[in-house]
Amino acid sequence: MYMMTEVQKIVRIPPSRLGEDIDDIVGAIASESFEGRLQEDRSISVLVDKAEAVGPGKIVHGDGAVYQTVKFKQLVFKPLDNEVVEGVVVEVLGFGAFVRIGPIDGLVHISQVMDDRVDADQENGKLIGKETGRVLSVGDHVRARIVSIELNEKNPEDSKIGLTMKQPGLGRLEWLDEDERKRNGESGGKKKGGSD
Secondary structure, three states: OOOEEEEEEEEEHHHHOOOOOOOHHHHHHHHHOOOOEEEEOEEEEEOOOOOOOOOOOOOOOOOOOOOEEEEEEEEEEOOOOOEEEEEEEEEEEEEEEEEEEEEEEEEEEHHHHHOOEEEOOOOEEEEEEEOOEEEOOOOOOOOEEEEEEEEEOOOOOHEEEEEEEOOOOEEEEEHHHHHHHHHHHHHHHHHHHHHO
16 A cells, blocks of 8 residues: 655765755655665655755764754555555566566466466466466556565565455456456346346
């Protein structure tokens, strides 16, 4: 889930940057220091905005840099257990598909793609339902549910997010539209037949 938060942290302003406009410096350093990083609350900072210095900075003896408290707003992404997310398939392998959900990728294991036996066509980067003939490939937009979360503190991009698309209302968006049309067509026919 995406959310805006306001935080206060300390940044290190190197001696080479002293003398520049303080708000420009702390904004640039806060972006470099926190964007793309895992936060204490297990969220990933996506964007830092409206950074401003708070009070005077502190100089540490022997360092020469200024340690400045900075207040800023940040857009964060925090994956939640059982959250329904939408994303784009970015890679298809023999064991499943990787789906980009915000700043990280999640894996839909081949057994969690659909209620059908799924074969992998690795040469063409596709997962194909044996009975339904439905195909999942790179670039497809999907809706999935998060079933497991293992965040990597050192490199959030290497986090492991498990996804499923097997339940009703989940899957490739075209499949969901197709299913909706079938349901409407069936229920529409019943209503017509019942009112005659």
